[in-house]
Amino acid sequence: xxxxxxxxxxxxxxxxxxxxxxxxxxxxxxxxxxxxxxxxxxxxxxxxxxxxxxxxxxxxxxxxxxxxxxxxxxxxxxxxxxxxxxxxxxxxxxxxxxxxxxxxxxxxxxxxxxxxxxxxxxxxxxxxxxxxxxxxxxxxxxxxxxxxxxxxxxxxxxxxxxxxxxxxxxxxxxxxxxxxxxxxxxxxxxxxxxxxxxxxxxxxxxxxxxxxxxxxxxxxxxxxxxxxxxxxxxxxxxxxxxxxxxxxxxxxxxxxxxxxxxxxxxxxxxxxxxxxxxxxxxxxxxxxxxxxxxxxxxxxxxxxxxxxxxxxxxxxxxxxxxxxxxxxxxxxxxxxxxxxxxxxxxxxxxxxxxxxxxxxxxxxxxxxxxxxxxxxxxxxxxxxxxxxxxxxxxxxxxxxxxxxxxxxxxxxxxxxxxxxxxxxxxxxxxxxxxxxxxxxxxxxxxxxxxxxxxxxxxxxxxxxxxxxxxxxxxxxxxxxxxxxxxxxxxxxxxxxxxxxxxxxxxxxxxxxxxxxxxxxxxxxxxxxxxxxxxxxxxxxxxxxxxxxxxxxxxxxxxxxxxxxxxxxxxxxxxxxxx
Numbered sequence: 001x002x003x004x005x006x007x008x009x010x011x012x013x014x015x016x017x018x019x020x021x022x023x024x025x026x027x028x029x030x031x032x033x034x035x036x037x038x039x040x041x042x043x044x045x046x047x048x049x050x051x052x053x054x055x056x057x058x059x060x061x062x063x064x065x066x067x068x069x070x071x072x073x074x075x076x077x078x079x080x081x082x083x084x085x086x087x088x089x090x091x092x093x094x095x096x097x098x099x100x101x102x103x104x105x106x107x108x109x110x111x112x113x114x115x116x117x118x119x120x121x122x123x124x125x126x127x128x129x130x131x132x133x134x135x136x137x138x139x140x141x142x143x144x145x146x147x148x149x150x151x152x153x154x155x156x157x158x159x160x161x162x163x164x165x166x167x168x169x170x171x172x173x174x175x176x177x178x179x180x181x182x183x184x185x186x187x188x189x190x191x192x193x194x195x196x197x198x199x200x201x202x203x204x205x206x207x208x209x210x211x212x213x214x215x216x217x218x219x220x221x222x223x224x225x226x227x228x229x230x231x232x233x234x235x236x237x238x239x240x241x242x243x244x245x246x247x248x249x250x251x252x253x254x255x256x257x258x259x260x261x262x263x264x265x266x267x268x269x270x271x272x273x274x275x276x277x278x279x280x281x282x283x284x285x286x287x288x289x290x291x292x293x294x295x296x297x298x299x300x301x302x303x304x305x306x307x308x309x310x311x312x313x314x315x316x317x318x319x320x321x322x323x324x325x326x327x328x329x330x331x332x333x334x335x336x337x338x339x340x341x342x343x344x345x346x347x348x349x350x351x352x353x354x355x356x357x358x359x360x361x362x363x364x365x366x367x368x369x370x371x372x373x374x375x376x377x378x379x380x381x382x383x384x385x386x387x388x389x390x391x392x393x394x395x396x397x398x399x400x401x402x403x404x405x406x407x408x409x410x411x412x413x414x415x416x417x418x419x420x421x422x423x424x425x426x427x428x429x430x431x432x433x434x435x436x437x438x439x440x441x442x443x444x445x446x447x448x449x450x451x452x453x454x455x456x457x458x459x460x461x462x463x464x465x466x467x468x469x470x471x472x473x474x475x476x477x478x479x480x481x482x483x484x485x486x487x488x489x490x491x492x493x494x495x496x497x498x499x500x501x502x503x504x505x506x507x508x509x510x511x512x513x514x515x516x517x518x519x520x521x522x523x524x525x526x527x528x529x530x531x532x533x534x535x536x537x538x539x540x541x542x543x544x545x546x547x548x549x550x551x552x553x554x555x556x557x558x559x560x561x562x563x564x565x566x567x568x569x570x571x572x573x574x575x576x577x578x
Contacts, residue, residue, distance in 0.1 A: 001064045004164035006062040015053055020559070024444040025521065026050065034105065042162070046102040050441030054299065055098045055231055061239055062310055062416070063091055069314055070215035070415045073321065079213065087219055090116035094224045097489035098231055103152050103162045113228050114141040119153075120216040121208055129498065130211045137205035144202060148192025166301055168238045174357035175244045184368045186239060186246040192231030193207050198280055199287065200257040204508065206280055210272040214317035217272070222278050222309040231300060237446045238293045247291045251373075254287035255384045260505060262391035266398065267501045271327045274399055275316050277307045278353065281392050288385060292372035295446040301365050307430045308352045308362065314424050315345045319403070321420075322413045329399060334408030343404050345424055350400060352390045352431040354393035354471075360431060367463045368451055374459065386463070390470050397474030405479060409549050 019025050030045040048056075067087070074080045093112025100106050115138075122134030156162055158181055159170045175182050198206035204358075209220045220226075233240060240246060258281050263276035282305050289298035319342060323332060336343045355363040366389060373382035477485055489493060500506065 001060070001067045002220060003026065005060045008056055011048070011053065012057065014049075015050075019441065020091065023183045025441075027114045028101070029287050034370055036367060042104050043103060044105055045101060046087070048099060050443065051234060051445045052098045054357070054440050054442060055227060056095070058303065058306055059091065059094050059223060059227065061305060063087075063219070065347055065426065066215050066218045066310070066314075069218075069317075069420060069423045070213075072420045073215055073317060076214060079123065082214060083213060085118075086116055086119040088125070090219060090224050097228050097244045103155065103164065103167075107149070107152070107390075109194075110228065111146070114138060114145070114531075116321045117141065117205070117220055117225055120220060121212050123216065124213055127211075129528070130349040131209035133211050134168035135145075137208050144195035145367070146192075146194050151185055151188030151192055154181070154188060157540040158185065164235060168236070168520065170240050171242065176404045177240065178244055182239070183243045183245050184395070186236075186243040187249065189232065189236060190246055190250060192242075193232050195229070196225060196285070198226065198257075198283060199253045201507070202258050203257065203260070207273065207504075208277055209274055214313060214320070217276075218313040218317075220277065221313060226283060227302075227306075227524055230298075232543050233290055234295065234298065234446060237290075241293055241447055250287045251378055251381045254291065255282040255381050257281070257287075258384055258388035260507075262276070262395070263518050264501045264504055265395040266391055269328050269330055269401075271316055271320060271329060271399070274329070274395060275312050278312065278392050278395050279305075280307065281388050282353070284388070285366055286375060288381065291378070291381070292369065292376050293384075293449050294369060294451065294521075295370070295371050296440070296448050297365065297368055297451070299440050299442065299446070301369060302360075304361050304365050304431075307427050308349065311345075311349050311427045311431065312353070313422060314420075314427075315349060318342060318424075320414055320422055321416050322558065324408065324412070324414050325412055329402040331409055332403045333406040336404040338408075338413065341421065343400075345421075345428070346396075346400050348431060349394075349429055350396045353396050354467050355389055355463060356467055357460070361432075361434075361542065362466075363460075363463065367456075367460055370463070371456055371459050372451060377419050386466055389463070390466050393467060393470030394474050398469060398478045401474065401478040444575065476487070495538060506543045 016024065027048040028045060029047075032044055034042045034044045036042070037275070067084070070080070070083055070087075073081060073478060089112065093109045093116055095114065096097055096109030097106055100109070118134045118138040121137050125132045125134070136478065152162065155167055159167055159174070160168060161170065171182070195202040195205070209217050212220070244289060261277045261280035261284070265274055265281065268274045268277065284304065286298055286301050289301050319335075319339075320327060322339060322342070323335075326332060352360045352362050354360075355366050357363055365387070369383040370382050373379075477489075487496075502511070552563075
């Protein structure tokens with residue numbers, strides 16, 4: 001990973017030196033022809049432009065920090081070797097996705113990401129629960145891969161090429177905006193990306209990552225797997241802007257994901273599950289940016305997400321390490337005095353997640369995204385976006401109050417190496433408002449839409465009020481709960497909502513009823529091959545007919561003569577009437 005970072009750094013320097021204003025700089029290196037069938041040729045070549053360079057920097061930089069953290073976090077040598085082996089495969093698969101210029105070749109990296117996720121979740125495969133979780137993640141990811149392959153087939157059938165640059169050029173010249181074919185192509189590509197991006201209803205694998213070691217969780221949830229679906233949409237952004245219906249569908253999926261994840265995070269007791277659902281809610285703002293065609297803003301939102309989510313996971317990893325693996329926040333408390341540095345880190349992360357006004361970068365980025373929804377007349381989605389910020393802020397405040405305040409409940413703590421904090425301190429710098437908009441070299445690659453700033457200040461005041469409201473509610477409910485609060489929490493409707501959110505909206509139960517049980521029922525029916533049973537009936541019928549024919553051979557000449565006469569009459573009748 002260090003070598004990868006050095007190569008990336010030299011590439012960035014070379015890229016900046018050779019960049020010409022208002023010109024698109026592209027490096028291309030043909031390698032070989034993968035295969036050819038008639039006129040259909042699939043070359044294997046690598047291409048680097050501003051967009052792929054941006055993703056390359058994100059993956060290499062965050063990957064190095066996570067690798068560095070894993071070296072001090074993981075104690076077992078076997079776990080260390082296994083983690084690095086599987087993570088290298090994941091990084092290689094991601095680099096394949098972002099550097100190739102052919103959609104069919106991209107599928108190699110796409111499947112490599114699925115396999116790597118399966119391996120990382122199943123690192124502790126001897127525990128049966130982990131093995132099932134790994135298989136579940138692998139199956140869920142491949143369910144939507146079918147849609148991606150259909151989208152690739154439609155593109156080739158319509159445009160006759162799978163080269164990404166040729167696709168974008170020919171689509172702009174030959175396909176009509178909002179035509180049926182462009183809708184179906186973009187819809188299939190988007191549906192193919194939702195599993196990698198963990199959007200509702202394909203978010204189950206994202207939750208199963210909590211069974212992996214924390215460095216692996218950081219890789220999968222923040223800096224690799226999630227980026228694959230986002231990159232696909234950003235790379236084909238000029239294709240997606242041609243279908244307004246697909247962008248509206250993106251808004252619906254993102255809204256459902258925010259409601260689902262933020263409501264569940266609010267009632268969880270497991271630290272890993274809390275941070276996982278918080279991260280899941282933050283991903284959806286990326287797709288809000290896509291839906292409003294704020295492609296440039298979505299890149300900044302992506303950078304802010306990967307930094308904040310990685311910070312949250314690494315800080316939680318240190319917390320769990322110190323508390324000797326205790327993950328239930330109800331069994332923790334009073335850690336602010338014992339670990340002031342860790343407490344300060346969680347406060348800074350909270351400021352970023354809750355979009356603290358005029359201090360954090362997320363205040364400007366999320367504010368612009370939600371404002372873009374409002375001016376595009378997506379009022380319901382904008383309201384859900386504000387609600388998502390409120391609920392996510394409540395979740396992180398609840399985590400802080402329950403863990404760092406109240407009475408201490410753990411007497412003995414494990415020691416952690418100070419070097420584990422180094423990646424966290426580096427990432428903390430990038431959460432501030434100084435880094436609102438990174439200089440991203442993606443001109444002429446993704447569309448740039450101007451944001452209407454009229455009345456934006458009024459909206460920012462509203463967003464600030466939402467953030468302050470989250471602190472007030474959290475303080476009342478979690479910092480100093482009283483008898484009146486307990487009465488509210490014990491009302492039947494609140495208890496029902498809490499139970500519903502605790503069991504993930506009964507989503508896995510519905511999956512089990514709709515898909516798993518019918519599949520198991522059919523599998524049991526097909527356990528004995530029905531074709532083999534049919535063959536047995538045919539063989540039994542042939543045996544019966546054969547035994548009847550054999551019984552006719554009785555040795556009587558008169559019977560044979562009668563048979564010949566009857567046969568001759570039948571033949572004559574057939575000759576006459578046919």
